[in-house]
Amino acid sequence: MAKQVVPEEARRRRRPTRQGTVLSERLIVETALRMLREHGSAGLSVRRLGTALGADPSTLYRYFDGMDGLTLAIGEELIGRALDGWTATGDWRTDLRELGRRIHGAYLAHPQAAVLTAGRVTGRPREIAADETVLGILRTAGFPDPEAVLVFHAFIDQSLAFAALDAGALALTETSRTSDERQWESTYARLPAEKYPHIAATAQLLAARMNQSAYPVALDMLLASAASRLQALHAG
Amino acid sequence: MAKQVVPEEARRRRRPTRQGTVLSERLIVETALRMLREHGSAGLSVRRLGTALGADPSTLYRYFDGMDGLTLAIGEELIGRALDGWTATGDWRTDLRELGRRIHGAYLAHPQAAVLTAGRVTGRPREIAADETVLGILRTAGFPDPEAVLVFHAFIDQSLAFAALDAGALALTETSRTSDERQWESTYARLPAEKYPHIAATAQLLAARMNQSAYPVALDMLLASAASRLQALHAG
DNA sequence: GAGTTAAGGTCAATGGTGTTGGCATAAGGC
DNA sequence: GCCTTATGCCAACACCATTGACCTTAACTC
Numbered sequence: 001m002a003k004q005v006v007p008e009e010a011r012r013r014r015r016p017t018r019q020g021t022v023l024s025e026r027l028i029v030e031t032a033l034r035m036l037r038e039h040g041s042a043g044l045s046v047r048r049l050g051t052a053l054g055a056d057p058s059t060l061y062r063y064f065d066g067m068d069g070l071t072l073a074i075g076e077e078l079i080g081r082a083l084d085g086w087t088a089t090g091d092w093r094t095d096l097r098e099l100g101r102r103i104h105g106a107y108l109a110h111p112q113a114a115v116l117t118a119g120r121v122t123g124r125p126r127e128i129a130a131d132e133t134v135l136g137i138l139r140t141a142g143f144p145d146p147e148a149v150l151v152f153h154a155f156i157d158q159s160l161a162f163a164a165l166d167a168g169a170l171a172l173t174e175t176s177r178t179s180d181e182r183q184w185e186s187t188y189a190r191l192p193a194e195k196y197p198h199i200a201a202t203a204q205l206l207a208a209r210m211n212q213s214a215y216p217v218a219l220d221m222l223l224a225s226a227a228s229r230l231q232a233l234h235a236g
Numbered sequence: 237m238a239k240q241v242v243p244e245e246a247r248r249r250r251r252p253t254r255q256g257t258v259l260s261e262r263l264i265v266e267t268a269l270r271m272l273r274e275h276g277s278a279g280l281s282v283r284r285l286g287t288a289l290g291a292d293p294s295t296l297y298r299y300f301d302g303m304d305g306l307t308l309a310i311g312e313e314l315i316g317r318a319l320d321g322w323t324a325t326g327d328w329r330t331d332l333r334e335l336g337r338r339i340h341g342a343y344l345a346h347p348q349a350a351v352l353t354a355g356r357v358t359g360r361p362r363e364i365a366a367d368e369t370v371l372g373i374l375r376t377a378g379f380p381d382p383e384a385v386l387v388f389h390a391f392i393d394q395s396l397a398f399a400a401l402d403a404g405a406l407a408l409t410e411t412s413r414t415s416d417e418r419q420w421e422s423t424y425a426r427l428p429a430e431k432y433p434h435i436a437a438t439a440q441l442l443a444a445r446m447n448q449s450a451y452p453v454a455l456d457m458l459l460a461s462a463a464s465r466l467q468a469l470h471a472g
Numbered sequence: 473g474a475g476t477t478a479a480g481g482t483c484a485a486t487g488g489t490g491t492t493g494g495c496a497t498a499a500g501g502c
Numbered sequence: 503g504c505c506t507t508a509t510g511c512c513a514a515c516a517c518c519a520t521t522g523a524c525c526t527t528a529a530c531t532c
Contacts, residue, residue, distance in 0.1 A: 006508075013499045013508050023510090046490060056511050058492075067490065118401070128424070128432065135434035149441040150453055157450035161397035168355035168400070180357040187359040188367075196364065198371035205385040210357075214393035217386055218458065225457035228464060242479075251480055251527065259480090282519060292482050294521075303519065474532090481526075489518065499508080 005065050019054030025063055028053065029073050036112045044112060074110070075117030080126045082106035083133070092141035093223050099134060100159050100219045107163035114167035118160045131156070142230060151226050158222060162215040184210045241301050255290030261299055264289065265309050269346055272310075277348035308360070311353030316362035318342035319369065328377035329459050335370060336395050336455045343399035350403035354396045367392070378466060387462050394458060398451035420446045 008025045016022050031052055035043045046067060050057035064070040082103050088095050107114035134155060138148040169177065184207045193200035244261045252258050267288055272280050282303060286293035300306040318339045324331050343350035357363075370391060374384040405416065420443045429436035 011508090012501095015498065015509055017510065045488085047488085057490085058512080059510055061491075062509060118404075128427065128435070131424075132432045132435050135438060139434055139437070145438050145441060149438050149445050153445050153450045154454040154457060157398070157401060158394070158454050161401035162393070164404070165355050165393060165397035165400055172355075183357045183359040188364070191364065196368045198375050199364070199368050201375070202371060202381050202385050205381055209385055209389050214389045218390040218394050221390060221458050221461035222454065224464070225461040228460070247479085253481065281517085283517080293519085294483085295481060297520075298480055476531080477529090479526105479528080481524105483524080484522095486521085487519100490516095492515080493513095495510105495512080497508105497510085499506100501506090502504085 005061075005063065005069075008063075017053070017055040017059065021054045023053065023055060023059065023063065025073065028060065028063055028070070029077055032070065032074055033077065033110055033113070036110055071113060071116045074113045076126075078106055078110055078113055078117065079130070081109075083126070083130055088133075088137070092137050093227060095137050096134070096155060096223060097219060099130075099137075100155065101216070103130075103159045104163050104166070104213075104215050107160075107167055108170065111167035111170035114163055115171050118164035118167065142234065143226075144233065147229065147233070151222075151229075154222060158218060159215075162213065162218065166213045166215065181211045241297075241299065241305070244299075253289070253291040253295065257290045259289065259291060259295065259299065261309065264296065264299055264306070265313050268306060268310055269313070269349055272348040272352075273346060277351055280348075307352050308356055308358045310349050311356050312358045312360040312362055314342055314346060314349060314353060315339070315358075315366050317345075319362070319366055324373070328373050329463060331373050332370070332391060332459060333455060335366075335373075336391065337452070339366075339395045340399050340402070340449075340451050343396075343403055344406065347403035347406035350399055354400035354403065378470065379462075380469065383465065383469070387458075387465075390458060394454060395451075398449065398454065402449045402451065417447050 011024075014022050014024075021027075028049070032044055032049055035049060035052055039048075046060055047057045050060060053060075060070070064073065082105075083099075086099065086102060089098075107118055131152075135148060135152050138151055139145070143151060169180065172180065188199055189203040189207055191199050191203075199206065247260075250258050250260075257263075264285070268280060268285055271285060271288060275284075282296055283293045285306075286296060289296075296306070300309065318341070319335075322335065322338060325334075343354060367388075371384060371388050374387055375381070379387060424435055425439040425443055427435050427439075435442065
C-alpha cells in the first residue's frame with residue numbers, strides 16, 4: 001500500500017536503500033533535475049529515477065503521490081531559482097527586461113519540467129514574491145493601477161508562454177527537434193518564388209532567425225509599447 | 237515492415253478494415269481531434285485511436301510514421317482551420333490583429349490538441365500558407381525585410397505561445413482549473429498589505445483580470461510597437 | 473477473365489511506462 | 503531488548519508505442 005505519503009517534516013526513520021543511499025525529498029528532486037538536464041526529455045521516468053538513486057522505483061511513491069506530485073515539486077524548485085540573487089536597478093524598463101530574461105532562462109534550463117509547470121498558478125510564496133516585485137516596478141514607475149495590472153498580466157503571461165513554447169522545442173526528442181529545425185533550411189528555403197514570393201525573398205533571413213527564441217524581441221516590443229503608453233499618460 | 241508510409245495522394249488501394257471502415261488521413265486526424273476533445277489529452281493513444289476507427293493499432297503506421305507524424309498532421313489541420321475564410325482588408329494592423337485572434341481561437345477550440353502541437357513546425361502546405369500570408373502583410377506594409385522577419389517571428393511565436401499557454405489552462409482537469417482560478421480571489425486577495433503592498437492595492441483589479449487571456453493585450457502592444465518602428469523608419 | 477504484384481490490412485511479440493498490494497526488515501520509542 | 507510500524511523491496515498489472523512477419527485482396531497487365 002503506497003497510498004499514504006508521509007510529509008517530509010514528519011519523516012523519522014531513514015532506512016538506507018539496498019545500495020546504501022539515504023533518500024529524502026530534496027535528494028530525489030535534485031536527482032530528477034540532474035537526470036532531465038543530462039539525459040534529455042525521455043530521461044526521466046520513475047524506473048530510471050529509482051535506479052539512479054539506487055532504490056526500487058516503487059520506493060518513490062513513499063515520497064510523492066505519483067509522477068504528478070514529483071513534477072510539481074520540481075516546478076516549485078524552478079520558480080525559486082528564477083529570481084535568486086536578482087537586485088533592482090531602479091530603472092523600470094531595465095529591471096523588467098532583466099526579470100523577463102531570468103524567468104525565461106530559469107525555465108529553459110529545465111525544459112521538460114517547464115513544459116509541465118509553466119501554465120500553473122501555484123500561489124506559493126516565491127511565485128507571489130515575483131508577482132509583487134513586477135507589480136511594484138510598474139506602479140513605482142508611474143503606471144496607474146488599471147494600466148499597471150494590464151501590463152503586469154501581459155508581461156507575466158508572455159514570459160511564461162514563451163518559456164513553455166521554447167522549452168517545448170527543447171524538450172522534443174532529438175530527432176523531432178532537428179527535423180523541426182531543418183524545416184527552415186530544407187522546406188521553406190526551397191519554395192517556388194512564384195507561389196510564395198515573400199518566403200522566397202526572405203528565405204535567408206528566416207533560416208537565420210527562426211530557430212532562435214523570439215522572446216527577446218517580443219519582450220522588447222512589449223516594453224517599448226508600455227513605455228509609450230506611460231509617456232502618453234504623462235503628457236495628457 | 238511498417239517503415240514506408242505512402243503519401244496520401246499516392247494512395248490507390250483502399251481496403252476496408254475488418255470492421256468495415258475505409259481509412260484515410262483525413263478520417264484519422266478528425267477522429268483523433270474528436271478523441272482529444274472528448275477524453276482529454278491523455279485520451280489519445282495509438283491503441284485507442286485504432287479501436288475507435290475499427291482498425292488494428294498497427295495499421296495507423298501505414299498512414300503516419302509514428303505518434304509524432306500524427307501530431308504534426310493534427311497541428312497542420314488546426315492552423316489550416318485558423319485561416320479558412322479569412323480575407324485581407326489591406327490595412328496591415330487590422331489584418332494582423334484579426335489573423336492573430338483567429339490563430340489563437342482555432343487552437344483554443346481544441347485545447348488538448350493545441351498543447352501537443354502548438355510548438356511544432358510542420359512544414360506542411362497550410363502552415364506555409366499562413367506564414368506566407370503574414371510575411372506578405374508585413375512586407376507590403378513597408379517593413380524592410382530584416383524588420384519584417386523579426387516582427388513576423390515575434391508575431392507568430394507569440395500567437396502560438398499564448399495559444400499553448402491558454403489551451404493548457406483549459407486542458408487541465410476541472411478540479412485543477414478551478415483551483416488555479418480561485419487563487420486570485422483566495423490567496424492573492426488576502427495577502428497582508430504590509431508585506432505585499434502592490435498586490436494588496438490592486439487585488440480587485442487582479443481578480444477581475446487574471447483569469448482571462450492576456451493575449452489580446454499582448455497582441456495589441458506588439459502591433460503598436462511594430463507601428464512605431466515602421467513610423468520611425470519612414471521618418472528617418 | 474487469369475495472373476501477378478504489392479498495398480494495406482492483421483497478429484503477435486518486444487521492451488518500455490506508471491502504479492499497487494503484499495511482504496519483510498530494521499529503526500526508533502519505550 | 504521488545505514492539506510497532508515506517509519504509510524499502512518484489513512481483514505483478516495494465517497500459518503504452520513500435521515493429522516484423524504474415525496474409526488478403528485490390529488494381530494493374532496481358
